[in-house]
Amino acid sequence: MNKPATIDFATATETHAPAQTQALLDLVAGEARDSLLAIHEVLRRELPRGRLTTYEAGGGSSSFLPLDVLSRSHVTVVDIDEDQIRNNSYAQEAILGDVQAYRFAPESFDLVICYNVIEHLPDVQAALLNFREALKRGGMILIGAPNPHSLSGVVTKYSPHWFHVWFYRHIRGIKTAGLPGEAPFATFFHPLVTLSKLDAFATAHGLEMIYRREVESPRYPEMRQRKPLFAALVDAGAAVLNAVLPHGTDVRRGDYHVILRKR
Numbered sequence: 001m002n003k004p005a006t007i008d009f010a011t012a013t014e015t016h017a018p019a020q021t022q023a024l025l026d027l028v029a030g031e032a033r034d035s036l037l038a039i040h041e042v043l044r045r046e047l048p049r050g051r052l053t054t055y056e057a058g059g060g061s062s063s064f065l066p067l068d069v070l071s072r073s074h075v076t077v078v079d080i081d082e083d084q085i086r087n088n089s090y091a092q093e094a095i096l097g098d099v100q101a102y103r104f105a106p107e108s109f110d111l112v113i114c115y116n117v118i119e120h121l122p123d124v125q126a127a128l129l130n131f132r133e134a135l136k137r138g139g140m141i142l143i144g145a146p147n148p149h150s151l152s153g154v155v156t157k158y159s160p161h162w163f164h165v166w167f168y169r170h171i172r173g174i175k176t177a178g179l180p181g182e183a184p185f186a187t188f189f190h191p192l193v194t195l196s197k198l199d200a201f202a203t204a205h206g207l208e209m210i211y212r213r214e215v216e217s218p219r220y221p222e223m224r225q226r227k228p229l230f231a232a233l234v235d236a237g238a239a240v241l242n243a244v245l246p247h248g249t250d251v252r253r254g255d256y257h258v259i260l261r262k263r
Contacts, residue, residue, distance in 0.1 A: 046261075051073075061088060120188060161184070208263055
């Protein structure tokens with residue numbers, strides 16, 4: 001691994017906890033969960049057989065990989081948050097560092113995972129170029145991110161952080177929201193988070209988009225379960241917006257999943 005001299009935070013620890021798929025279990029039934037299951041099938045089909053090297057850019061307490069892939073992966077996590085590093089129990093190597101600046105030796109990994117991370121980065125381009133350099137030829141980058149032009153994306157972008165914390169605590173029911181190491185985190189929405197710009201950037205840098213799906217944000221089915229009246233009001237507002245926007249627009253499609261493959 002190569003670390004720029006300007007970065008003075010880099011610690012590595014070894015962990016040997018059992019593999020977890022809590023991230024999938026936590027997703028309510030809906031488009032986002034269906035898409036993640038479809039991604040699992042793509043990974044099973046496209047990844048090399050045998051042992052894998054996986055880089056997770058930003059690593060919390062659970063993995064988005066299917067168990068059979070996770071069990072044969074040597075997972076390296078890089079995260080700038082000490083609490084997130086401390087919460088991670090499935091990575092073989094955990095590194096305190098900034099994914100926008102931290103660099104590994106070229107062609108080190110079969111897979112890079114950047115899930116619910118790029119919206120929090122001020123310099124998405126730097127991070128993506130580092131991911132590409134670290135990938136082996138034919139390796140893949142899995143990205144999950146919010147759509148900045150969706151209803152939830154616009155609200156997230158233009159509302160204050162205290163509102164995000166309130167929503168997580170009182171609508172989603174996550175009482176620890178906003179505490180150290182706990183979401184929601186500050187959101188920047190760099191232009192490359194927009195799916196069309198991400199697609200163009202990938203093409204220009206030798207990355208082929210082999211999976212792309214826009215999905216209804218999982219916040220909607222969560223709200224319908226926990227706060228049906230509030231959800232009905234939000235759904236009604238979304239329906240009104242969809243009626244006045246260009247045909248085919250659905251402002252509820254607040255998230256997307258893509259897989260990029262290095263040519």
